[in-house]
Amino acid sequence: xxxxxxxxxxxxxxxxxxxxxxxxxxxxxxxxxxxxxxxxxxxxxxxxxxxxxxxxxxxxxxxxxxxxxxxxxxxxxxxxxxxxxxxxxxxxxxxxxxxxxxxxxxxxxxxxxxxxxxxxxxxxxxxxxxxxxxxxxxxxxxxxxxxxxxxxxxxxxxxxxxxxxxxxxxxxxxxxxxxxxxxxxxxxxxxxxxxxxxxxxxxxxxxxxxxxxxxxxxxxxxxxxxxxxxxxxxxxxxxxxxxxxxxxxxxxxxxxxxxxxxxxxxxxxxxxxxxxxxxxxxxxxxxxxxxxxxxxxxxxxxxxxxxxxxxxxxxxxxxxxxxxxx
Ligand code: HEM
Ligand SMILES: *[C@@H]1O[C@H](CO)[C@@H](O)[C@H](O)[C@H]1NC(C)=O
Ligand SMILES: *[C@@H]1O[C@H](CO)[C@@H](O)[C@H](O)[C@H]1NC(C)=O
Ligand SMILES: *[C@@H]1O[C@H](CO)[C@@H](O)[C@H](O)[C@H]1NC(C)=O
Ligand SMILES: *[C@@H]1O[C@H](CO)[C@@H](O)[C@H](O)[C@H]1NC(C)=O
Ligand SMILES: *[C@@H]1O[C@H](CO)[C@@H](O)[C@H](O)[C@H]1NC(C)=O
Ligand SMILES: *[C@@H]1O[C@H](CO)[C@@H](O)[C@H](O)[C@H]1NC(C)=O
Ligand SMILES: *[C@@H]1O[C@H](CO)[C@@H](O)[C@H](O)[C@H]1NC(C)=O
Ligand SMILES: CC(=O)N[C@H]1CO[C@H](CO)[C@@H](O)[C@@H]1O
Numbered sequence: 664x665x666x667x668x669x670x671x672x673x674x675x676x677x678x679x680x681x682x683x684x685x686x687x688x689x690x691x692x693x694x695x696x697x698x699x700x701x702x703x704x705x706x707x708x709x710x711x712x713x714x715x716x717x718x719x720x721x722x723x724x725x726x727x728x729x730x731x732x733x734x735x736x737x738x739x740x741x742x743x744x745x746x747x748x749x750x751x752x753x754x755x756x757x758x759x760x761x762x763x764x765x766x767x768x769x770x771x772x773x774x775x776x777x778x779x780x781x782x783x784x785x786x787x788x789x790x791x792x793x794x795x796x797x798x799x800x801x802x803x804x805x806x807x808x809x810x811x812x813x814x815x816x817x818x819x820x821x822x823x824x825x826x827x828x829x830x831x832x833x834x835x836x837x838x839x840x841x842x843x844x845x846x847x848x849x850x851x852x853x854x855x856x857x858x859x860x861x862x863x864x865x866x867x868x869x870x871x872x873x874x875x876x877x878x879x880x881x882x883x884x885x886x887x888x889x890x891x892x893x894x895x896x897x898x899x900x901x902x903x904x905x906x907x908x909x910x911x912x913x914x915x916x917x918x919x920x921x922x923x924x925x926x927x928x929x930x931x932x933x934x935x936x937x938x939x940x941x942x943x944x945x946x947x948x949x950x951x952x953x954x955x956x957x958x959x960x961x962x963x964x965x966x967x968x969x970x971x972x973x974x975x976x977x978x979x980x981x982x983x984x985x986x987x988x989x
């Protein structure tokens with residue numbers, strides 16, 4: 664394991680204290696301790712039993728949690744089916760989401776145990792954490808007490824979920840709207856250490872970057888050549904997918920940051936993280952530290968993300984079925 668230099672340690676320690684002070688919210692640890700004492704255990708046991716057989720599912724569930732929190736807060740609005748209006752699920756960024764059935768199965772176990780008590784929003788937040796832990800990733804605190812939203816709006820999803828072609832300042836703006844800062848952007852983007860991406864999310868970088876059938880000069884030309892030869896063979900390919908962190912896409916590790924420094928970030932939004940000096944310093948620190956440093960800071964930002972605009976108290980409802988408003 665590589666050593667992190669003294670300066671890096673100071674930087675990380677400073678980041679940790681800086682970020683902790685801004686964590687707040689109306690949630691609490693063990694919200695269901697009295698109303699449904701087995702809830703968290705039922706969830707974690709189900710995840711521990713099933714994710715090892717389907718480790719690729721951890722990534723889309725983590726992504727689902729992110730998309731949910733960025734639109735109307737972490738209120739499971741993402742899980743709602745369309746009714747008269749098109750739901751978040753119907754927006755383009757959601758078309759590649761998977762794992763809705765997994766959440767539904769856990770919800771029905773909890774409805775059997777204690778009907779009408781455990782929100783879909785808490786279930787999604789807990790399952791995302793437990794799935795990442797099960798594949799060997801970091802753990803983080805998930806205070807509970809979120810209530811489920813009753814509105815899901817496709818247009819809002821398009822506005823609030825950052826797009827893969829965004830540059831650094833656009834990403835800062837998008838995260839800033841959700842109360843997340845530059846560190847959170849750098850640390851949470853590390854989620855791309857697991858999972859897959861479809862060619863159409865980054866094909867323009869390979870085939871038509873400025874509209875002149877050119878390639879993005881910021882991408883490693885050897886990496887680009889390989890993607891074009893073996894994976895994304897044409898600009899119109901929207902079905903092939905690639906590992907975002909080639910070779911370790913099922914493993915939560917700091918390879919993502921090493922790849923960024925080798926100019927092998929897959930999306931413009933990944934590559935953007937080394938276009939700003941402060942962000943690049945953060946990337947370099949993580950690339951050059953042990954995985955445990957990445958795990959520590961990832962947890963800090965997840966604890967901020969899982970409290971974005973949460974509904975508590977009498978707001979919203981506890982859905983009976985995660986896809987339907989009561
Ligand atoms: C910084 C802005 C971000 C952008 C622009 C972005 C965009 C994307 C895109 C386009 C994909 C590929 C989807 C596909 O083609 O199938 C993807 C995958 C993924 N994203 Fe992000 N993302 C961002 C941040 C995050 C964050 C904050 C998280 C979680 C904390 C996250 C977790 C994931 C995961 C786990 C996958 C893999 C999904 C799978 O395997 O199906 N992303 N992201
Ligand atoms: C929600 O929509 C999905 C996909 O269209 C469908 O399979 C599922 O049965 C729906 N759920 C409910 C509860 O209607
Ligand atoms: C959905 O959100 C958009 C953007 O905020 C808004 O203009 C639109 O009226 C909303 N649609 C519905 C049906 O509420
Ligand atoms: C980012 O993109 C926006 C919108 O296209 C543009 O106005 C801005 O100048 C870009 N910023 C940088 C740093 O490239
Ligand atoms: C390439 O990009 C240009 C400018 O964005 C666009 O007008 C053109 O349709 C693109 N070509 C293809 C084949 O998509
Ligand atoms: C994917 O590509 C096919 C063929 O080029 C096209 O018919 C389809 O609409 C595309 N789908 C999306 C989601 O872009
Ligand atoms: C990096 O981005 C931050 C946040 O937008 C900004 O305040 C800072 O000036 C940028 N640094 C450089 C060197 O551009
Ligand atoms: C990474 O750490 C090693 C060992 O401490 C050090 O020699 C090297 O300069 C560091 N590299 C960067 C880019 O910080
Ligand atoms: C997972 C999911 O609900 N995907 C939907 C995304 O939107 C498209 C287009 O509306 C639907 O066909 C998918 O079912």
